[in-house]
Amino acid sequence: MDDTIADRLESLHRDAFGWALHCCGGDRGSAEDILQNAYLKVAAGRVCFAGRSAFKTWWFGVIRLTALEERRRRRSLETLVAGFLAACTPDAPQERTDPSRQVELGDEAARLRTALKKLPARQAETLHLVFYQGLSLDEAAAVMRIGIGSVRQHYDRGKTRLRDLLRSPSNDE
Amino acid sequence: MSDDLETSFARLREADARAAPAWRPLRPGPLTAAAPARRLQPVVSLAAAAAVAVAVWLLAPARPRVADLPSLIDHEPRDLFATLDLPSTDGLLPSHLTVVMP
Numbered sequence: 559m560d561d562t563i564a565d566r567l568e569s570l571h572r573d574a575f576g577w578a579l580h581c582c583g584g585d586r587g588s589a590e591d592i593l594q595n596a597y598l599k600v601a602a603g604r605v606c607f608a609g610r611s612a613f614k615t616w617w618f619g620v621i622r623l624t625a626l627e628e629r630r631r632r633r634s635l636e637t638l639v640a641g642f643l644a645a646c647t648p649d650a651p652q653e654r655t656d657p658s659r660q661v662e663l664g665d666e667a668a669r670l671r672t673a674l675k676k677l678p679a680r681q682a683e684t685l686h687l688v689f690y691q692g693l694s695l696d697e698a699a700a701v702m703r704i705g706i707g708s709v710r711q712h713y714d715r716g717k718t719r720l721r722d723l724l725r726s727p728s729n730d731e
Numbered sequence: 732m733s734d735d736l737e738t739s740f741a742r743l744r745e746a747d748a749r750a751a752p753a754w755r756p757l758r759p760g761p762l763t764a765a766a767p768a769r770r771l772q773p774v775v776s777l778a779a780a781a782a783v784a785v786a787v788w789l790l791a792p793a794r795p796r797v798a799d800l801p802s803l804i805d806h807e808p809r810d811l812f813a814t815l816d817l818p819s820t821d822g823l824l825p826s827h828l829t830v831v832m833p
Contacts, residue, residue, distance in 0.1 A: 568754050
């Protein structure tokens, strides 16, 4: 891997992990896998930075696509098994935030993570990219590969909905 | 701007940063070797597993079935010594083979 690219990736490593964490719903193990696979793509030359956007925008787009690929791969593998298990166990417990992870995160951060999970994916992505990563709406649109108008809409609706969720006591579940 | 959300996201960001794995420089050798395995599609994996199972089943030595064995006793059962009452066929034998009982 090019030293310059490696240096840039290293400087973005923590932010990239945060983005990968968001892309896989807060699961640390999956986030590490996704980030590692994205690094592998760069190392193997399967993705190249062409300079058409900011480096961070490009890199976050790669991570997002890698997460989508991984989700699709897991979904296709688990469809049969999960369907069978769901049929066998109708009272399967709903996904909850891991208590140890909640302690690690702190209450407020954990509540925010839980609330983000309840938002539509596009709204949550937009809010993460803008508030967490500090990207502009244009850059968020480039990462998500959608138009700026759509991003603005997701941003406005997402903020309102997120505030409601954070105020709501039922979000603590 | 949304100060409340910014503060919340900043705290989440700090918490995630503490949990982030350490940066490890990538090494080309193991990385390029590991990449194809992760890209293997589940359909391909299942097909390969099915092919191996069929090959094992086909190549396994076939066990003889009872129905396939030759029949050793193929005549009708009858009473013990019943053949003594049947007329002798010794007359059909050549004379040097005829058994003469004393």
